[in-house]
Every structure is written in structure tokens, then in C-alpha cells.
Amino acid sequence: MSSLNPKQIDAIGVSDLPERLQDIIRRRDTVLGPGYQFSETIPVEFVSGFGAHLIDRDGNDYLDAFNNVQGVGHAHRHVADAVSRQIATVNTDTRYPQEALVAYAERLLATFPAELSKLSLPCTGSEANDLAIRVARFHTGGEGIIVTRWAFHGRTREVASFSPMLGAGSPLGPNVRLISAPDPRLCAPGQSLENYMRDQVRAAILDLERHGYRLAALIADSAFTSDGIFTHPMGFMQAMVDEVHAAGGVHIADEVQSGFAQLGDSMWGFSRHGVVPDIVTMGKAIGNGFPISGVAFRPEVSDEFGRKVSYFNTLGGRSLSIAAASAVLDVFEQENVRERVAVNGATLLAGLETLTRDSPYVAEIRGSGLYLGVEIIKDRGTPEPDPIRCESIIKNLRDRRVLISRTGSAGNVLKVRPPVAFTAADVSRFLETFGIVAKQRL
Incomplete structure (x- = not known):
């Protein structure tokens, strides 16, 4: 719900809410900018x-x-205590040496395949995907991006251009091609999901090339959340990644929603398919709601970018963010x-x-x-x-x-x-x- 006039507010039943909550909603609508919504029809x-x-x-x-x-967990005591201690001590950024920052990067990267050995720390999932695409373009020299038909990867202008879930009011870039989600019901009789997805990626690459775009990246949410959640069968992604690599592109695994053991059988959703991405993006759960996100890279993909382009995020790698993120890893270890x-x-x-x-x-x-x-x-x-x-x-x-x-x-x-x-x-x-x-x- 956003930009509601009094009649619209009454139409959704807000007038039946306690007067205090009505007052908050009306004041909120007066002062907040466009696009804000409630999670529930009746908040x-x-x-x-x-x-x-x-x-x-x-x-x-x-x-x-x-x-x-x-x-x-909401208000997890271990995370809250870690943040409280840190904010009462010091809160510097990545321009200064931080033992805690280095130790956290080592711990987090240890949860990934050895090939993914470099880490950057933005602030939000949108920023993580923005940086991932930026590095992918630099590394490949390409502009083309492949996503699933109803994907959501974030809300910056760049990332919104390849987030079709945002709808017709948020136009896709001319360099973006859509493929169907990995729904086995879409396969032709006798066709495997692996071949179905490979054929879609191949066709998207050819169409990009036909329009003058070299492939930069396939970016996929490992649970295909916005498309309707598709996690099985496991293993179909390798064929897609092979096509991407053959065209000179990179595979970005978007773990903003599916990462941090949400799928249960592994820490990261991509692991279920036996693939090792070139770039992995993280957000949301990484700091238990604290503003920090992450991008893990194969060094051969990111190092040249790092030598020629300065990247800095004011909040992502600060002491306070690292304290929250480190505490989250503690909980994973302590609570199985x-x-x-x-x-x-x-x-x-x-x-x-x-x-x-x-x-x-x-x-x-x-x-x-x-x-x-x-x-x-x-x-x-x-x-x-x-x-x-x-x-x-x-x-x-x-x-x-x-x-x-x-x-x-x-x-x-x-x-x-x-x-x-x-x-x-x-x-x-x-x-x-x-x-x-x-x-x-x-």
C-alpha cells in the first residue's frame, strides 16, 4: 500500500483499526516517498x-x-550482544585494517568451494547484484544478461533493468533476455529439464548476439523464488552454465534469498546442482537484518577489476556490520x-x-x-x-x-x-x- 488518499485507506478497512494505528498509517502516507508498501493488506x-x-x-x-x-531469529541475543558491544567500542570502515573484517571474510569464504576466494562487502542485496554485474561486464567485455522470466534481483536502476518481477512500469534493458523458470511441466514429452534449460540459454545467447550484445552473465536465484520456487530436480544447472561459459559469459548465483542454509541440504543453493559459480551474491540473512551484503568471486574474474577500479562501500564492511555478520556465523556453528x-x-x-x-x-x-x-x-x-x-x-x-x-x-x-x-x-x-x-x- 502506498500513496493512499483517505478514501483508499478506508476502502481496505484501515478505518476499522485502532485509532492509534490509523494515525500512524495516515501520517506515514503523508511523509514517505513513492513506492512504499505494507507486507499485509491490513497492517x-x-x-x-x-x-x-x-x-x-x-x-x-x-x-x-x-x-x-x-x-x-528476531532479536537473537547473541547477535544483539555482539552489535551492542561493537557500537560501544569503535565503528571504522574497510579503509582501515580490521582483524575482525579479515577473520570474518576467511570464515565466510570457508563455506564456499575453494575456487571462490575473494569477497566484497556492499550494504544491500541490490548493491551486491549491481556490483556482480559490473564486474561481469568488466571481465567479459559483454553487456548481455540472461534472467528467468519473473526474476527479481533488486531495485537499483541497473538491477531493476533485469528484474522483470517489478512489472511493466519498470522497463527491462534492451540487453536483457528472459528464459522460463526450470519447471519440468514445460518440457516437451521425453525432454529432460537439463536439455530444456540448456536450449533456452543457447537461444537467448544467439538472440543477444543477433542484436549486437555479447554475453556478460546469466544471473539466477538458486531457488527461482519469484518465478514460483523451483528447486527440483537437482543438477540441471550445469548444462546452462556450460553454455554461458562457451559464450564467454559468467554465472552469477544470487543467494540473497536462498542462501544461508534456507534450503536445508546445503549452505548455498547452487551447491545442490553441483556447480561452482563465477560470482555469488548474498544479502538479507547475512547480518540478521543488519545492513550488510556480500559478493564472492573467483579471483580470475574479479582481480583485474580490483586493480583498475576502486570499489568502496561506506556501510557494508564497517566494524558494526562485521560484528553482526560474524555473530550470525557463530549461531550457525553453535546451533547446528x-x-x-x-x-x-x-x-x-x-x-x-x-x-x-x-x-x-x-x-x-x-x-x-x-x-x-x-x-x-x-x-x-x-x-x-x-x-x-x-x-x-x-x-x-x-x-x-x-x-x-x-x-x-x-x-x-x-x-x-x-x-x-x-x-x-x-x-x-x-x-x-x-x-x-x-x-x-x-
Whole structure:
């Protein structure tokens, strides 16, 4: 919701909210710039949180199965303490030697294949993808970019030019080509997904060349989130990457949403496909909501750029950002986060499959770990997307204080993407609540 006049505000039911919240919403609309939106149709004001829980002003406990920015948990004590100690000590940037910065880079890079051995630290996921494309262009001498048909990679002017999810009001660059998401249902009879995706990449490269663009990069979200969440079968990406390399381009794995063990079976989504990207971008969960992002490079891709171009980010590598990011890695080590995600994610998936098995409105459930999509359709006989039913399910869950969202080009895929702090008890609460809603709407 953004730029709402009083009639529009009343139309969505805000007039039924407490007077204090109405006042905040009206004042917000007066002072904030264009484009701001609420996560929910009817907004909720949260005043505290813990783990995967958000607490509103009246003390109501909402289960957060949507927001993986605070990946290791809202108000995680270890992260909060680390940031508090650092801000009371010093907060310098990457222009000064920092032991903590170097130690963090070593720890983070150790989670990647050895080929990815250089790290830059911007501030946001958008900035990370902006830098990745900039380096890719410098390294390849090309301009062409390949993305999936409903991809989202960020909101800077550059990155928005290859983020089709932003819609018609945000034009794509003439150097951008779209390919379909890796949906096995799109393959011709007898065609493997691997060959289907390879053929699309090959055709996109040829079309770019026909229009005078040499390939710079294929950039792909490792969970294909905005396209509707596609994580299986594993292994199809190598053929795509081979085509990109043959054309002189690089592969950028966008792990802003899918990274940090969100998919459960590995720290990074690209690992599931057996590929080693040339560049990997990170954001969101890297600092548990603190403003820091990351770009990991093969040195042969980034070193020449570093010798000839100065790159500096005021906030990304500051002492305070590093304290938050380092604390996140501590939590991963101390709490066996990846293993917990794998176990709880499997339970969540099995429960959703059981609850929707007989529903004529569920086409399929996709995903891995704590990153699942439930595709809602009008009827299995004629699988037309049903975004209205999808939105109704989200609202019904919200009314029962469980938060999820939706994704996909038609807005008909329930996006269940809780923080990796999600516990077994959280899974049980989610499935119990989802079961109640499913009886009404599915």
C-alpha cells in the first residue's frame, strides 16, 4: 500500500483499526516517498520479537513464516550482544585494517568451494547484484544478461533493468533476455529439464548476439523464488552454465534469498546442482537484518577489476556490520542450524503434502528445507492460477496470527519461507493452523 488518499485507506478497512494505528498509517502516507508498501493488506504493528515470533502492541504472538531476513531469529541475543558491544567500542570502515573484517571474510569464504576466494562487502542485496554485474561486464567485455522470466534481483536502476518481477512500469534493458523458470511441466514429452534449460540459454545467447550484445552473465536465484520456487530436480544447472561459459559469459548465483542454509541440504543453493559459480551474491540473512551484503568471486574474474577500479562501500564492511555478520556465523556453528532446517523442513513439507493431498486446488508443493511453495489453482482439470484463493488463504492464516506471503508470476503460489530459527514447535503450530484454514479454503 502506498500513496493512499483517505478514501483508499478506508476502502481496505484501515478505518476499522485502532485509532492509534490509523494515525500512524495516515501520517506515514503523508511523509514517505513513492513506492512504499505494507507486507499485509491490513497492517499489524509489531513491537518485539524472538525466534520466529513477532509480538504486536497488544501482546499477540504471530508466527513468522515469511520473513527470512532475521534468519537466525528476531532479536537473537547473541547477535544483539555482539552489535551492542561493537557500537560501544569503535565503528571504522574497510579503509582501515580490521582483524575482525579479515577473520570474518576467511570464515565466510570457508563455506564456499575453494575456487571462490575473494569477497566484497556492499550494504544491500541490490548493491551486491549491481556490483556482480559490473564486474561481469568488466571481465567479459559483454553487456548481455540472461534472467528467468519473473526474476527479481533488486531495485537499483541497473538491477531493476533485469528484474522483470517489478512489472511493466519498470522497463527491462534492451540487453536483457528472459528464459522460463526450470519447471519440468514445460518440457516437451521425453525432454529432460537439463536439455530444456540448456536450449533456452543457447537461444537467448544467439538472440543477444543477433542484436549486437555479447554475453556478460546469466544471473539466477538458486531457488527461482519469484518465478514460483523451483528447486527440483537437482543438477540441471550445469548444462546452462556450460553454455554461458562457451559464450564467454559468467554465472552469477544470487543467494540473497536462498542462501544461508534456507534450503536445508546445503549452505548455498547452487551447491545442490553441483556447480561452482563465477560470482555469488548474498544479502538479507547475512547480518540478521543488519545492513550488510556480500559478493564472492573467483579471483580470475574479479582481480583485474580490483586493480583498475576502486570499489568502496561506506556501510557494508564497517566494524558494526562485521560484528553482526560474524555473530550470525557463530549461531550457525553453535546451533547446528543447517541440520535443524533440514529436519524441520522435511516435517513441514510432509505435513503440507498430507493436508493438501485431496485438494482440487493445489497443483503441487515445491521447495526444500524451510523454503516451500504451494501452487494454488482453480481446478486440477483446468489448472488455471487462482490468485484470489491464494490471497484468501494468506488472509485466513494472518487472521490466526500466522504470516506467509505469495510468489509466482500469477501471484498464486503460497510462499512459506520462515527464518531458519523455525523450531519443531513452530512447525507444529504452523501445520495445525494451516490445517484449519485448509478445511475451509482447500
